[in-house]
Amino acid sequence: MSYTQQYDFWLNDDYFDQATKEELRGIAGDEKEIEDRFYKELEFGTGGLRGVIGAGTNRMNTYTVRKATQGLANYIIKQGGKDKGVAIAYDSRRKSPEFADEAALCLAANGIKAYVFDSLRPTPELSFALRTLKCISGIVITASHNPPEYNGYKAYWEDGAQVTAPKDREIIEEVKNVTDYHEVKTMSREDAIAAGLYQVIGKEIDDAYMAELKKQIIHPEIIKEVADDIKIVYSPFNGTGNVPVRRILSELGFKNVYVVPEQEMPDPDFTTLDYPNPEDPKAFTLALRLAKEKNADIVLATDPDADRLGIYALDTKSGEYIPFTGNMSGMLIAEYILRERTSTGRMPENPALVTTIVTTNMAGAIARDYNVKFIEVLTGFKFIGEQIKLFEQTGSNNYVFGLEESYGCLAGTHARDKDAVVAVMCLCEMAAWCKKNGITVWDQMLNLYEKYGYYKETQYAITLKGIDGAAQITEMMNRLRSNPPKSFGDLTVKELRDYDRDVAVNLETGEEKSTGLPKSNVLYFDLSNDSWCCARPSGTEPKIKFYMGVKGDSLEDAEKRVEKLTEALKAYL
Numbered sequence: 001m002s003y004t005q006q007y008d009f010w011l012n013d014d015y016f017d018q019a020t021k022e023e024l025r026g027i028a029g030d031e032k033e034i035e036d037r038f039y040k041e042l043e044f045g046t047g048g049l050r051g052v053i054g055a056g057t058n059r060m061n062t063y064t065v066r067k068a069t070q071g072l073a074n075y076i077i078k079q080g081g082k083d084k085g086v087a088i089a090y091d092s093r094r095k096s097p098e099f100a101d102e103a104a105l106c107l108a109a110n111g112i113k114a115y116v117f118d119s120l121r122p123t124p125e126l127s128f129a130l131r132t133l134k135c136i137s138g139i140v141i142t143a144s145h146n147p148p149e150y151n152g153y154k155a156y157w158e159d160g161a162q163v164t165a166p167k168d169r170e171i172i173e174e175v176k177n178v179t180d181y182h183e184v185k186t187m188s189r190e191d192a193i194a195a196g197l198y199q200v201i202g203k204e205i206d207d208a209y210m211a212e213l214k215k216q217i218i219h220p221e222i223i224k225e226v227a228d229d230i231k232i233v234y235s236p237f238n239g240t241g242n243v244p245v246r247r248i249l250s251e252l253g254f255k256n257v258y259v260v261p262e263q264e265m266p267d268p269d270f271t272t273l274d275y276p277n278p279e280d281p282k283a284f285t286l287a288l289r290l291a292k293e294k295n296a297d298i299v300l301a302t303d304p305d306a307d308r309l310g311i312y313a314l315d316t317k318s319g320e321y322i323p324f325t326g327n328m329s330g331m332l333i334a335e336y337i338l339r340e341r342t343s344t345g346r347m348p349e350n351p352a353l354v355t356t357i358v359t360t361n362m363a364g365a366i367a368r369d370y371n372v373k374f375i376e377v378l379t380g381f382k383f384i385g386e387q388i389k390l391f392e393q394t395g396s397n398n399y400v401f402g403l404e405e406s407y408g409c410l411a412g413t414h415a416r417d418k419d420a421v422v423a424v425m426c427l428c429e430m431a432a433w434c435k436k437n438g439i440t441v442w443d444q445m446l447n448l449y450e451k452y453g454y455y456k457e458t459q460y461a462i463t464l465k466g467i468d469g470a471a472q473i474t475e476m477m478n479r480l481r482s483n484p485p486k487s488f489g490d491l492t493v494k495e496l497r498d499y500d501r502d503v504a505v506n507l508e509t510g511e512e513k514s515t516g517l518p519k520s521n522v523l524y525f526d527l528s529n530d531s532w533c534c535a536r537p538s539g540t541e542p543k544i545k546f547y548m549g550v551k552g553d554s555l556e557d558a559e560k561r562v563e564k565l566t567e568a569l570k571a572y573l
Contacts, residue, residue, distance in 0.1 A: 003038035023055040044175040046168040050152035060151045069103045070184040071175030073110040081136030085113035089126035090141035091305045092239050092266035093151045099141045108192035109185035118202040122240045122306030124419035129205045131160040142305040145277035160416035161385025212414035218340045226435040227253045231296040235260040235287045237276040238267035239304030244421045278310025302420040308407035309420040313441035322442050326407035327360035336430040338370040348398035354384045356404045358547040362455040385416030456558035457549040465542045473544045489568030495526040
């Protein structure tokens, strides 16, 4: 069907409710808007769905959520997992509880039990819950850190990680095969409960989750020692982190935790935030104001589904709060865990640190320093989760820590996705250690730079919306692939890794080898002077992202080097 035929179908078919039809009548005559809503299906990608809330095939709504769930249900039944059930969590966004219910009732109508949280919960707790309940799959309704008009739907498999190959492609095929909305099953909640196919979960999972997090604490005695002195400002960005973060810090003995009042309670409009993302400095405006008032040591914020952590730390020399990238905060936690587990004899045999290919090169330097196996995977935390599963299956290594540059990390194996609640806990323990040793968190970051090198990373993104934009992104990748640059400014390209073609080419010798990683539309340029650049179209947004990293001799030198690399990339493009 053409987009106009789809529009007419939604307007006239009895399957769609009156509110949906009313919304669609409101755009009658607006050809561009009708095209945007109906020119394609909202794509069920490897991570699930994400899109603007509204009526239409290219929007997040009751019908697209049901359709995706029917495809997932069909796959679960084919895999023989019908009796294991599915865990469902949701965040504070518009329609999140409704979408969670629609997914649960579609599963129930297919004879699959749904375990639904009684109120909003963090994404990592969903990962923990489905493993605890021994479910075949999990769903979380969230658009993570996207603007308020968005919502999304992420699918997990029984290991607790987001679905990876080949299951991701197989589920996508099942969702694509659901072409008739009338084939999508649903039932009432009353009937689902009566049939034992809808169960509300909550406190028992929360308690078990907290107990698992506490197992990651190395020095509880240090926390108690400095509890009266250390001051923490925290914002949940009106999302799911408020209750679990405050609970874990309180139970560990931290006494001075100040929550940003305007961003404490759930708010789907994110009224005080342009963009509820801990990567955005503007999002910290209110938290930093409170920090200055309280003279806080650290300032923390988690995104709405509490899988990412952003931090600022006080520099006592300047009196200013310094922003930390995800690479920086991840390195602080990683180095602390490796150092203290080694010194206390609590490092497991064959330990491993796992990062993604676009994470800082400092990670490898720290892992080597502590004699820990260093493994790089494709971008996306599900690939880190997949490594944990492989370690368990083969007994080859023991997972100690994993991180990605986009403000996500995981200590422990209770979840298989990035977990900002455990990240807050570990970061606060590390800050307590700093306090006991008379230094600030920023001082400790400078110590790491001095020891391992001044690594600096940045990103450059180009957003290209609509049909034309997608074609332009494809063209850009094709050009980089077919006619790769020999250098970026004064940095020589030593090796080009094309993960789509699974080939790594040494540009000095011409030698080719496998990348050793799964197929993915990603190009990686390994440059001279421990520098690199990576091109990757986003899987959830209409943009292409370029990740870059350098190593300098000082903060100023690293800053200059990363600016030069960014300018060289722009000049090439």
